[in-house]
Amino acid sequence: MKSAPTHLARRRAAVVAALALALGLAAGRVAACGAAGGIVQAASVDQRGEIALADGRTLRIAGLDLPLPSRGDPALAAAARDLLTKRFVGREAALSLVVAAADRWDRALGDLVAPVSDAAPASAAEALIAAGLARVRPEYETRGCEAGRLALESAARAKGLGVWRDPDYVVLAADDAASLARRDGRFVIVEGVVRRIGLGRARLYLDLGGRGALSVVASRKTQAAFQAAGAPLTALAGEKIRVRGALDSRFGPQLEIVDPLMLERLGRAEAK
Known part of the structure; x- marks a missing residue:
C-alpha cells in the first residue's frame, strides 16, 4: 500500500x-x-x-x-x-x-x-x-x-x-528615415555613426546623421554610469554604435538611453 x-x-x-x-x-x-x-x-x-x-x-x-x-x-x-x-x-x-x-x-x-x-x-x-x-x-x-x-x-x-x-525585427540603420517613421512607439535596435554631440542643460544628444536620422538622448545625470561602463558619451563622436529602446518620433526620431546596456560600441567608423 x-x-x-x-x-x-x-x-x-x-x-x-x-x-x-x-x-x-x-x-x-x-x-x-x-x-x-x-x-x-x-x-x-x-x-x-x-x-x-x-x-x-x-x-x-x-x-x-x-x-x-x-x-x-x-x-x-x-x-x-x-x-x-x-x-x-x-x-x-x-x-x-x-x-x-x-x-x-x-x-x-x-x-x-x-x-x-x-x-x-x-x-x-x-x-x-x-x-x-x-x-x-x-x-x-x-x-x-x-x-x-x-x-x-x-x-x-x-x-x-x-x-x-524578418524585416520587422532586424537592426535598423540610423539614417533610414522611412523605416524609423513606421516604428514610432516600438522597441527598436538601431545602428549608426555618431556625427555630432550636443550638450544641453539637462540632456546630451548623439546625432547619428542629418535630417530624419536618429538622435540618441541621455540625461546628463547618467554620464557617470556610462563612463564607468567604458562608454563615455561625450567621447563617442566618429564611433559606430548600436542602441536599443522605444522610438519616439514626436520631435524627429529619438531614442532615450538610461542604462549603459542600451548602448554598444562597435568601433571607429572608417573615414569617407
Missing part, C-alpha cells in the same frame, strides 16, 4: 535534485538574473509568450522582446510559443524572480530554468534568444542578466536565425 506514495516521493525528490543540479551549474547567471522562487510547473503558454503556472500565477519572462502574431511573420511567434511549450509545459522547473512583487497586471517577472539532457541547463530566456526567437530588451530589473543575453543575441543575429531574418 505504501509503495506508490514512496515511489512518487522518490520521483519528486529526483526531479528536485535534478533541478538543484541545474541551478548549481547555472549558478552564476541565475544569481545575477534573480532570486530563487522555488520549483514550479508550467501549465500553458499564450500567444504573447506569457506562461501560466500550475499554481495560478502568470509569468512574464523579463527583459525580452518577443515576436507577436500581429507583427512580422506570425510563424515566429508560433515558434517561440512552441519552444516554450515543448521545453517547459508539464515539467517542473526552477523559477528565478527578478523582482519579488508582481507587476501591475499581476504577473510574476523572471525566468525558468529546467535541466536539459546532455547539455548545460538553459533558461527560457536564453533558449529563446539563442534560437533567434527573442531580442534583448533592457529593463531595470534584468540589468544583471543582459551581458550574457547580449552575447547569445549577437551569435543568433550573426547566423540570421529567427527574427533576424
Whole structure:
C-alpha cells in the first residue's frame, strides 16, 4: 500500500535534485538574473509568450522582446510559443524572480530554468534568444542578466536565425528615415555613426546623421554610469554604435538611453 506514495516521493525528490543540479551549474547567471522562487510547473503558454503556472500565477519572462502574431511573420511567434511549450509545459522547473512583487497586471517577472539532457541547463530566456526567437530588451530589473543575453543575441543575429531574418525585427540603420517613421512607439535596435554631440542643460544628444536620422538622448545625470561602463558619451563622436529602446518620433526620431546596456560600441567608423 505504501509503495506508490514512496515511489512518487522518490520521483519528486529526483526531479528536485535534478533541478538543484541545474541551478548549481547555472549558478552564476541565475544569481545575477534573480532570486530563487522555488520549483514550479508550467501549465500553458499564450500567444504573447506569457506562461501560466500550475499554481495560478502568470509569468512574464523579463527583459525580452518577443515576436507577436500581429507583427512580422506570425510563424515566429508560433515558434517561440512552441519552444516554450515543448521545453517547459508539464515539467517542473526552477523559477528565478527578478523582482519579488508582481507587476501591475499581476504577473510574476523572471525566468525558468529546467535541466536539459546532455547539455548545460538553459533558461527560457536564453533558449529563446539563442534560437533567434527573442531580442534583448533592457529593463531595470534584468540589468544583471543582459551581458550574457547580449552575447547569445549577437551569435543568433550573426547566423540570421529567427527574427533576424524578418524585416520587422532586424537592426535598423540610423539614417533610414522611412523605416524609423513606421516604428514610432516600438522597441527598436538601431545602428549608426555618431556625427555630432550636443550638450544641453539637462540632456546630451548623439546625432547619428542629418535630417530624419536618429538622435540618441541621455540625461546628463547618467554620464557617470556610462563612463564607468567604458562608454563615455561625450567621447563617442566618429564611433559606430548600436542602441536599443522605444522610438519616439514626436520631435524627429529619438531614442532615450538610461542604462549603459542600451548602448554598444562597435568601433571607429572608417573615414569617407
